[in-house]
Amino acid sequence: MNWSKLNTLFPSRADQPLLWLLRLCALTAATVVLLILTFLVIESRPALRDVGIARFFGDRSWHPTEGEYNFMPMLSGTVYCSLGALLLAVPSGIAAALFSRWYAPASVAGLFRRLIELLAGIPSVVYGLWGLTTLAPLIGRLHAPGTSLLAGILILALMILPTIALTADAALAAVPQAYLRGAAALGLSRWGMISGVALPATRSGIATGILLAAARAMGETMAVLMVCGNVVQYPDSLFDPVRTLTANIALEMAYAMGDHRAALFVSGLALMLLMLAMVGAAGLLSRGRRYA
Amino acid sequence: MTKKLIFIVFLLLAAWLSWTLWSTPPASSTTRKLVLTGSSTVAPLAAEIGRRFETLHPDVRVDVQTGGSSRGVNDARAGLADIGMASRALKTSEEDLYSFTIALDGISIIVNRSNPAAALSRQQIIEIYTGAITNWREVGGRDAPITVVNKAEGHSTLELFLHHFGLQNRAVKPQVIIGDNQQGIKTVAGNPNAIGYVSIGSAEYEAGHGTPIKLLPLEGVQASVENVRNGSFPLARPLNLVTQSEPAGIVRDFIEFARSEQVRELVEAQYFVPLAR
Numbered sequence: 303m304n305w306s307k308l309n310t311l312f313p314s315r316a317d318q319p320l321l322w323l324l325r326l327c328a329l330t331a332a333t334v335v336l337l338i339l340t341f342l343v344i345e346s347r348p349a350l351r352d353v354g355i356a357r358f359f360g361d362r363s364w365h366p367t368e369g370e371y372n373f374m375p376m377l378s379g380t381v382y383c384s385l386g387a388l389l390l391a392v393p394s395g396i397a398a399a400l401f402s403r404w405y406a407p408a409s410v411a412g413l414f415r416r417l418i419e420l421l422a423g424i425p426s427v428v429y430g431l432w433g434l435t436t437l438a439p440l441i442g443r444l445h446a447p448g449t450s451l452l453a454g455i456l457i458l459a460l461m462i463l464p465t466i467a468l469t470a471d472a473a474l475a476a477v478p479q480a481y482l483r484g485a486a487a488l489g490l491s492r493w494g495m496i497s498g499v500a501l502p503a504t505r506s507g508i509a510t511g512i513l514l515a516a517a518r519a520m521g522e523t524m525a526v527l528m529v530c531g532n533v534v535q536y537p538d539s540l541f542d543p544v545r546t547l548t549a550n551i552a553l554e555m556a557y558a559m560g561d562h563r564a565a566l567f568v569s570g571l572a573l574m575l576l577m578l579a580m581v582g583a584a585g586l587l588s589r590g591r592r593y594a
Numbered sequence: 595m596t597k598k599l600i601f602i603v604f605l606l607l608a609a610w611l612s613w614t615l616w617s618t619p620p621a622s623s624t625t626r627k628l629v630l631t632g633s634s635t636v637a638p639l640a641a642e643i644g645r646r647f648e649t650l651h652p653d654v655r656v657d658v659q660t661g662g663s664s665r666g667v668n669d670a671r672a673g674l675a676d677i678g679m680a681s682r683a684l685k686t687s688e689e690d691l692y693s694f695t696i697a698l699d700g701i702s703i704i705v706n707r708s709n710p711a712a713a714l715s716r717q718q719i720i721e722i723y724t725g726a727i728t729n730w731r732e733v734g735g736r737d738a739p740i741t742v743v744n745k746a747e748g749h750s751t752l753e754l755f756l757h758h759f760g761l762q763n764r765a766v767k768p769q770v771i772i773g774d775n776q777q778g779i780k781t782v783a784g785n786p787n788a789i790g791y792v793s794i795g796s797a798e799y800e801a802g803h804g805t806p807i808k809l810l811p812l813e814g815v816q817a818s819v820e821n822v823r824n825g826s827f828p829l830a831r832p833l834n835l836v837t838q839s840e841p842a843g844i845v846r847d848f849i850e851f852a853r854s855e856q857v858r859e860l861v862e863a864q865y866f867v868p869l870a871r
Contacts, residue, residue, distance in 0.1 A: 447770055553773045557634055558748050559661065
């Protein structure tokens, strides 16, 4: 037995090619992100220069062909849709994971997990089509026109639920047996063990899942475009139509020219910065105390 | 040993891949470039026609750029483009140029099939779209709020619609904004109180294939592809190719090709109306 193979601090000669390959992969990934950011900045520069950053927040409305560029209503649309979806999907996703891990009989749990995985695999445009032809008319019967913030929130919640459920499930599966045996030895009830030991121990894993889900909710385009109604406004109620930043880019990019086009890139840049801020905030949060 | 082999094969593959990506095929010195600029409505169709034209004439490269109908006309006049594209007829000040219609574009107002309203006047449509009329009862329908479906900014159908009814987009009060024709048709089919407008070709096709939508007549003229083709439907416009002088050589070949039977299904695929034969 050659013990040097187990030495991870000093890569052996055999590891060298792999090491360089991995370095190359990491470098490529990092470069792509930086290139995208640079590209966004370059493409949006004409708008930032000619229109000015203040007008993206201060104009009366979004009518880019008539020279008005306020995208705040769409930023709020993105935030409302994502927050609403998270509000629904986080509790139900975690509950689904707890159910399949500790409450369901083994056969049901396996089937249930397959179903959730299936839910994760459905393409977003299928969700959108279903939302447009089934969900929106149903909501429309309650309150016209049906394509609304509520429809967007429901569709997004359905889409991100599997992400949260599956990551929470994987995190719960990784809780060391010793913790659970310890909890059992203390005579804790099942719920006592879950709330006192398992959930605190998997806090950062579940938070990562929520972060992934939030990123997907904010970046989702097609399904939201089909069910939200896409009117640029601040919604007064759940039944009002809204437009998200991503839907705006998808709706107008194919036909936009000049400053209009650049303005769409600015909204893309804003979306990217929002995402960065979120990842940063999550990083700060997860720096708190941790059990596992 | 096998791992090393796999690794070497992988490296070679990566090298080959990057080589093919970086190197460009050598340009033929005899390549003739055909430049088209102008209307963003015509451009997708012209690009499709150009692609097919290139396969028939391997020595020609067709370059399509957008910039609006006026740019198309100006570029053709100034000689910056071989052919200009315009989604309108030539104005009287532009009659020194030559124009060739390759297809027609028409828009139909659509409502759900269950909607009892049979026809709307020009004034009623304007008032519905500006929010002055908000209930179908006021225009001969049932007592229900109207869902106004509008197109997203930049679409040529929006432009034609606004222009025809003399509206400003900021005056329109929509409840739903859609991107493409299919989304508009699905929205109206799913909402019994919606009103929208889409390209006539797609609306007629969907209505004929069981989708519950209804094409409303405009100014007494039935909305149909046939009426767009014979020029009686008011909400329509020609899609033109414009040249500075009598077309000759490759330009003439392209225009003849674009007006020929060979591109008919390309025209229909973009929901435009082919010319009468």
